[in-house]
Amino acid sequence: MTTHGNDSTRVSDFLLNCFVRSPSWQLWLSLPLSLLFLLAMGANVILLITIRLEVSLHQPMYYLLSIVSLLDIVVCLTVIPKVLAIFWFDLKSISFYAFFLQMYIMNCFLSMESCTFMVMAYDRYICHPLKYPSIITDQFVVKAAVFILARNALLTVSIPILSARLHYCGRNVIENCICANMSVSRLSCDDVTINRLLQFAGGWTLLGSDLILIFLSYTLILRAVLRLKAEGAVAKALSICGSHFILILFFSTILLVFVLTHVVNKKVSPNVPVLLNVLHHVIPAALNPIVYGVRTQEVKQGIQRLLKKGW
Numbered sequence: 001m002t003t004h005g006n007d008s009t010r011v012s013d014f015l016l017n018c019f020v021r022s023p024s025w026q027l028w029l030s031l032p033l034s035l036l037f038l039l040a041m042g043a044n045v046i047l048l049i050t051i052r053l054e055v056s057l058h059q060p061m062y063y064l065l066s067i068v069s070l071l072d073i074v075v076c077l078t079v080i081p082k083v084l085a086i087f088w089f090d091l092k093s094i095s096f097y098a099f100f101l102q103m104y105i106m107n108c109f110l111s112m113e114s115c116t117f118m119v120m121a122y123d124r125y126i127c128h129p130l131k132y133p134s135i136i137t138d139q140f141v142v143k144a145a146v147f148i149l150a151r152n153a154l155l156t157v158s159i160p161i162l163s164a165r166l167h168y169c170g171r172n173v174i175e176n177c178i179c180a181n182m183s184v185s186r187l188s189c190d191d192v193t194i195n196r197l198l199q200f201a202g203g204w205t206l207l208g209s210d211l212i213l214i215f216l217s218y219t220l221i222l223r224a225v226l227r228l229k230a231e232g233a234v235a236k237a238l239s240i241c242g243s244h245f246i247l248i249l250f251f252s253t254i255l256l257v258f259v260l261t262h263v264v265n266k267k268v269s270p271n272v273p274v275l276l277n278v279l280h281h282v283i284p285a286a287l288n289p290i291v292y293g294v295r296t297q298e299v300k301q302g303i304q305r306l307l308k309k310g311w
Contacts, residue, residue, distance in 0.1 A: 010167075010168075011096060011168040011170065011171070011172045012095070012096050013093050013094060013095050013096055013099075013172060014093070014094055014096070014099050014172045014173075014174050014179075014184065015092045015093055015094075015172055015173045015174065016082075016086055016092050016093075016094060016174055016176060016177060016178070016179075017092065017173055017174060017175050017176075018083065018086045018087070018092070018176070018177035018274070019177070019271055019274070020175075021270075021271065022271055025271060025275075026086075026087045027087075029087065029275070030084065030087040030088060033080065033083065033084065033087075033278070033282065034084055036282045036283065036286045037076060037080040037081075037084070037282055037286075039286045039290075040072060040073075040076050040282055040285035040286035041073065041076060041077075043286065043288075043289040043290055043293070044069040044070075044072050044073050044285065044288070044289050045073070046289070046303065046306075047065070047066075047069050047289040047292065047293065047299070047303075048066055048069050048070070049306065050299065050302045050303050050306050051063075051065065051066050051299075051302070052066075053302075053306060054302035054305065054306070056298060056302065057298060057299065057302055060123065060136045060137065060138065060140060060141045061120070061123055061136075062298075062299075063138070063141045064116060064119060064120050064123065064141060064144070065120075065292060067116050067145060067148070068113060068116050068117070068120075068247075068288060069288070069289060071109050071112055071113045071116065072113070072284070072285035072288060073285070074105065074109050075105070075106065075109045075110065075113075075281050075285060076281065076282055076285050078102055078105045078106060078109075078281075079102070079106065079178055079278070079281040079282075080278075080281065080282055082094065082102070082178075083177045083178065083278055086177065094179070096164070099179045099184070100160040100161075100163060100164045100179070101160075102178070102179040103159070103160045103163065103179040103180070103181060103184075104156065104157065104159075104160040106178065106179070106180075106281070107156040107159055107160070107181070107202075108152050108153055108156045108157075109152075110207075110281075111152040111155070111156055111206040111207060111210075112148050112149065112152040112153075113251065113284075114206065114207050114210040114211070114251065115147075115148045115151060115152055115206070115210055116144075116148055117210065117214060117244075117247065117248050117251065118210040118213050118214050118217075119144045119148065120244050121213065121214040121217035121218065121244065121248075122217060123136055151206075152206065155202060155205070155206060156202065156206070158198060158202075159181050159195070159198060159199060159202060160181070162194065162195050162198065163181055163184055163185060163195060166185065166188040166190045166192065166195070167188060167189055167190050168184075168187050168188055168189070169188075169189040171187040171188075171189075172187070173187075174187065175270065175274070176274055176277070177274055177277070177278050178277055178278060178281070180277060181195065181199050182195075182196070182199060211248075211252055214248055218241070218245060221241055242295060246291050246295070247284070247287075247288050247291055247292075250283065250284045250287050250288065250291075251284045
C-alpha cells in the first residue's frame, strides 16, 4: 500500500470505502445501478449507431448529440464498473495514478458535456430558418468540438496534478465511491487551500458560465416564441427545444442537489452526497438518449428503421 522513504511515507494506492457505514446500501444499490449502467451504455450505443447509419440525421444538431453520447459512455465506463466492483467483489483498492486519471476524466468529460449543452443551446437559439444553414454548418460543429475539447482539457488538468503533488503521509482510506478531489484532499497533511479554491473557481467558471449562457439562450428563445402569431407555432417551437431543455435539467438538477448537500453536510447523512455523486455519473447518461428518442420524431423513426433492418 505504501513505500517508505527517508522521513515520510508515500501513498502508492487508495482504498475507496464505499458506504462501509451502511453495508446494506451496497446490496440495495448494486442492482439498480447495474441496470442504469446497462441502460446508459445500450441506449447511447443505439443512438450513435442510428445517427451514423441514418442519412436524414446527418445534421449539426445530431452530431452534437453524438458528442454528448460519447462523453456519457466514457464517463460511465470510467466510474460505474469500479463502483460495482467495490459492491460485488470488495475491490476497494485503486492505484495512485489510476485514482488521479479517473479524477481527471470525470472533471474533464463532465465539463465537456456541460459545454456541449451550451453549444446546443446556441443551436436552438438560431430562430431564423433562412440564416440557420449558413451559421450552423458541419464546419461549425468541428470548430465547436475543438473548442469543447481544448477548453475543458486544459482548464481541468490542474486539479488532479495539484492533488497528486500533495503529501498524504500514509493516509489512503477515502470515504467515497469515486475519485473526488475534495475527498482525497482531506487526507493530505499539506495545506489544501489552493486545491479548494481551484476546485471552486474551476467548477463555477466552467459549469456556472455554461448554465448561465444556456438559460440566457432559452430566455431569448422563450421571448421570441411568445411573439409568434401563427396558430400552433408556439407549441411547435417549444416542442423542438423541449428535448434539449429536459437534458439540461437532468444534468444540472442532480449537480445542484449534490452541491447543496455538501453545503449542509452536517445536517444530512454523509452517504447522501456520495450517492448523488455516483448517480450524477449514470442517470443523465441513461436518460439523455431516451428523451431524444421519445421526443424527437426523426430519431424515433431512425431507431425504428434500424430495428426493422436488424430483424
